[in-house]
Amino acid sequence: MKIKYIGVLLIALGFIACESDDSTTMDDVQVDLSAGSADFSNYVALGASFTAGYTDGALFIASQGNSFPNILSQQFSALGSGEFTQPLMNDNVGGLLLGGNVIANPRLFFNGAGPAVLPAMPSTEVSNVIAGPYSNMGVPGAKSFHLLANGYGNVAGVATGQANPYFARMASSANASMLEDALAQAPTFFTLSEVGGNDVLGFATSGGSGVDQTGNFDPTTYGSNDITDPNVFAQTFTALVGALTGSGAKGVVTNVPYVTSLPYFTTIPYAPLDPTNPDFxxxxxxxxxxxxxxxxxxxxxxxxxxxxxxxxxxxxxxxxxxxxxxxxxxxxxxxxxxxxxxxxxxxxxxxxxxxxxxATAEDxxxxxxxxxxxxxxxxxxxxxxxxxxxxxxxxxxxxxxxxxxxxxxxxxTSSEENSVRVATDAYNVTIENVASSSGLALVDLNGILQQASTTGITFDNFTMNTDLVFGGLVSLDGVHLTARGYALMANKFLEAIDATYGSNFIEAGQVAKANNYPVTYSPELQ
Known part of the structure; x- marks a missing residue:
């Protein structure tokens, strides 16, 4: 019996970036920008794929330029902050090579019917180390405890899964940890974002089975796909914040969203077998x-x-x-x-x-x-x-x-989804408690995603939601954000910074503008 599955037809319109008014006036009244009690002179971002700027299933130069930490650094520069450095990829193709072999595919693009892999060859070779440390210490695939792990950037361990290829090409040494490289820069301000996301995401994207479905490096399924024990997470997150604030640095942390609200889990209906399909x-x-x-x-x-x-x-x-x-x-x-x-x-x-x-609607x-x-x-x-x-x-x-x-x-399944939510809730209790006791700003990523997945979320003249391809917020891989989504995220960070440290980025209009950031990248961009 041959049955042809007809999936959901995905239609998208790419929005081309255009210039917008970056004036710092409110109702024609000039507002002077103030840092409040924060010092943005040396900003370091620590985190995973969102921090790196991962989008459309890959990391590439344009996506790194539109990472939320880079967008934040552009706002901080108005107060005289230092240079923000990133471990740039070789091109806009994305993907990785190890010893000349492809271990991560190029980025996705919209081919008129749905997401498709860019028909190009990656050129970024992992073993060509561009040793940092860098201001952007975002490493796709990193779980909470990976940020503390020495040797996580050892090129020799990439082939066996003992090290992360994205950190391997940027680590200051083979035995360095992500946290050590961040602290070596003596940051005066930091962001610690989406820590805990990968601790549940790999389990969820593998259907709770722990099976890597891609056959190549995928940051959503890197390493063990077990859900990290909330007690281990609590110890790790507390240690991270303690180390980053130990020298007096201020910063912002985020909670963990319910990853099952992402289009990776909501696009394919549980009842897709259509009786009008002539093959079925x-x-x-x-x-x-x-x-x-x-x-x-x-x-x-x-x-x-x-x-x-x-x-x-x-x-x-x-x-x-x-x-x-x-x-x-x-x-x-x-x-x-x-x-x-x-x-x-x-x-x-x-x-x-x-x-x-x-299956039921709960699956x-x-x-x-x-x-x-x-x-x-x-x-x-x-x-x-x-x-x-x-x-x-x-x-x-x-x-x-x-x-x-x-x-x-x-x-x-519903029971597996519940396991993800229980762990996420436990992580978020830890994050909220640590942020409060440390005097850090907190961005409610979970609330933002829930709003986007229900009523939609407004950004300038756009209302974005979590629909795959044409929702505007989430990229073609169904997990990571679009450039415009990262710009929105940057503004949410600025709101939290203003509320906690007395700065006035929002009031002064020193924010990212939606029109300056696309929701799709052209396949010609290579």
Whole structure:
């Protein structure tokens, strides 16, 4: 059975940056800019991918120029701050090489139907170290404890996953830690942003399975994908802030947003199987008849909620594997056999659907599942052929999300999503307490994302939301922000700085302007 999955058609309009009025007047009244009690003369940014300027699935020169720390440094420069340095990539292609081999893909671009990988070759070689330290110490993929880890930037450890390629090309030495390189610059002001985000993000993007779906370096799935223990996070975050403020520096920290509100988890519907699809609709009666004996067995065993039924009038949910369900294969086999199925078929179905169900609205399908749903699971198909199952039958039993339960890595179940939220809440309690006790400014990234994902958030004349491609806030990779999103983020930092340290960036109009920052990058930009 061949079924063609029709995903969500993505339509976007790229906005080209244009000049805007940077006047520091309010209602024609000149307002003198003041730093308040803060000293911005030596600003250092410490964090992960957001800090680095990662967007559209990659890091590249233009995205680094539009990173929120670089945007902040431009506002600080009005008060005479020093030069803000960044470990620039080689080009605007993005991606990484290690020993000439591609270990991270080029950036994404919008091809008229959806995100696609730029057809170009990366030129940034990780082993060509441009030793820092740099003002922007943002390292894509870094979890909270990585910021303290010596050797996290050792080129020799990149191939084995013991070191991070982005830090390896910028670390001051092979044994340096991110925090050590930040402190070596004696910052007078710092930002510590999205620390804790990667501590839950890798688990979430891998569907709670820990499986890297990309086959190359991906900062959302770098290293172990287990959720970091909140106690470990608390110790780490407290140590980071203590070290950064130890010499009297002031700064801003952010809390951690609910990553499951990002379009990486909200774009693909849980019920994408459309009966009007000519490759699927005509198959529905046969599918329902095929699943009838299995559904009867589920009812007999007292688990009718596991029944699989496809609607002929409305879109149907995909069939998923749910590891939280009890494995009933031992009970299912004799019931199916007693119902008239031959031993091989009963054995296959009892193993295949022992922990399965149709998805519900509480389940989140990850963005990459769109390329898998309703396609042939070749691995399982080949297993069936090896067992002597005829090719036609094997094909019918191996359709991802239809007759073969969608694997764990493509779905974040409600229980797994709850694990992410519980950890995030615990991280945020720590962050709020440490920020308060240390007298630091705090940016509510979680609240900002929640507003954007519900009502939208206004930035100058634009209302941005978290829709993939055309929402304006989140880039094509479904996780990281657009340049305009980072500009909005920079302004939220300025608001927090004003409120905590008595500066007046907002009142003086010393802020980023939405029109100066694009939401898409042209594929010609290389």
């Amino acid at each position: 609709g005509p198959q529905i009666p046969l599918l329902n008849a095929t699943f009838a004996p299995l559904n009867q067995a589920f009812a007999f065993l007292g688990v009718p909620e596991r029944s699989i039924v496809f609607s002929e009038t409305a879109a149907s949910p995909v069939v998923i594997f749910d590891e939280s369900l009890p494995d009933i294969s031992a009970q299912l086999f004799p019931v199916l056999q007693a119902g008239g199925l031959d031993p091989l078929t009963a054995q296959l179905l009892s193993a295949q659907f022992a922990q399965s169900r149709q 989140l399908l990850v963005l990459t599942s769109s390329s898998v749903i309703a396609t042939l699971n070749e691995e399982y198909f080949n297993q069936l052929i090896t067992l002597g199952v005829p090719a036609a039958t094997a094909g019918q039993l191996a359709v991802n999300g239809v007759t073969y339960p969608l694997e764990d890595r493509w779905v974040l």
